[in-house]
Amino acid sequence: MIQVTITGASGKMGTTILKLLDSQNYKYRNLIKAKALLSSKKESELYISDIHEGVKQSDITIDFTSASYALKIIKASALYNKKIIIGTTGFSDADLKEIEQYAQKIPIFLSPNMSIGIYILSILAQTATKALTNGSFDLNILEYHHRKKLDSPSGTAISIAKMLSNITGDSIKYNEQRRYDNEIHINSIRAGSIIGKHEITMNGAFEKISLIHEAFDRSIYATGALDAALFMSTIDKPGIYGMADLLPCLA
Numbered sequence: 001m002i003q004v005t006i007t008g009a010s011g012k013m014g015t016t017i018l019k020l021l022d023s024q025n026y027k028y029r030n031l032i033k034a035k036a037l038l039s040s041k042k043e044s045e046l047y048i049s050d051i052h053e054g055v056k057q058s059d060i061t062i063d064f065t066s067a068s069y070a071l072k073i074i075k076a077s078a079l080y081n082k083k084i085i086i087g088t089t090g091f092s093d094a095d096l097k098e099i100e101q102y103a104q105k106i107p108i109f110l111s112p113n114m115s116i117g118i119y120i121l122s123i124l125a126q127t128a129t130k131a132l133t134n135g136s137f138d139l140n141i142l143e144y145h146h147r148k149k150l151d152s153p154s155g156t157a158i159s160i161a162k163m164l165s166n167i168t169g170d171s172i173k174y175n176e177q178r179r180y181d182n183e184i185h186i187n188s189i190r191a192g193s194i195i196g197k198h199e200i201t202m203n204g205a206f207e208k209i210s211l212i213h214e215a216f217d218r219s220i221y222a223t224g225a226l227d228a229a230l231f232m233s234t235i236d237k238p239g240i241y242g243m244a245d246l247l248p249c250l251a
């Protein structure tokens with residue numbers, strides 16, 4: 001049995017994970033036991049409000065909160081030598097460097113998107129980009145999310161743009177008005193209750209390739225986060241882990 005602490009437990013992702021763990025249909029429900037870390041003072045065996053207690057009382061923390069808060073949770077995880085899964089997005093490059101430092105001490109699973117579909121989308125996009133090596137196609141990532149999302153562009157869009165930029169050498173531009181050569185553009189739309197949609201387009205002069213992933217339920221991310229917890233329970237070596245470690249057969 002793996003004991004996990006869910007941070008941001010009252011948020012959209014936190015509640016989705018707790019609901020999944022509670023569902024009779026969830027096949028690993030007997031393998032994972034959760035405690036919820038809430039920002040309010042509601043202390044009981046299952047609900048904790050102190051970060052240090054929350055981290056200490058579990059083998060692994062699953063974090064879906066905000067970048068600044070997640071950094072505190074990661075710091076506490078390193079202090080108590082505990083593993084952590086980070087779904088939170090919105091980290092700056094400096095934050096990511098700090099996370100790499102903590103990963104020298106503890107195993108950290110870091111993925112801006114825990115869905116299998118997005119992982120496959122990223123592989124398809126890289127394969128297509130490798131095939132389009134002459135730079136005659138313009139690469140764009142358009143992402144859509146609900147109106148309450150705090151960060152933009154999405155962590156997923158940034159991550160895929162970085163993968164494509166590693167192949168092409170192009171620079172990544174956000175919300176650009178004009179198009180120049182050797183650029184990958186990202187644009188964001190925030191509207192209504194959209195759970196998440198990522199579209200990668202590759203426009204040539206007279207043709208277009210379009211790769212789209214659309215999320216219809218947050219359980220896709222929750223399932224991925226719990227799969228990551230099961231995977232991380234087998235890992236002891238410090239370092240940064242991600243979806244490619246979880247799904248090596250797809251890489």
Ligand SMILES: NC(=O)C1=CN([C@@H]2O[C@H](COP(=O)(O)OP(=O)(O)OC[C@H]3O[C@@H](n4cnc5c(N)ncnc54)[C@H](O)[C@@H]3O)[C@@H](O)[C@H]2O)C=CC1
Binds near residue numbers: 151
């Ligand atoms: N990796 C993935 O697959 C996914 C990542 N996300 C990311 O997860 C994060 C959370 O997303 P949602 O659950 O939709 O947000 P939300 O706003 O519904 O929930 C966030 C939770 O974190 C808590 N929180 C945030 N900052 C805090 C602080 N300073 N102190 C105490 N509690 C704090 C809030 O109280 C809330 O319970 C976002 O960064 C989002 O982009 C969301 C969905 C999937």
Ligand SMILES: O=C(O)C1=N[C@H](C(=O)O)C[C@H](O)C1
Binds near residue numbers: 089113149153155197
């Ligand atoms: O905030 C969200 O909702 C989501 N955030 C992640 C991101 O920023 O990429 C993943 C997913 O798209 C949902």
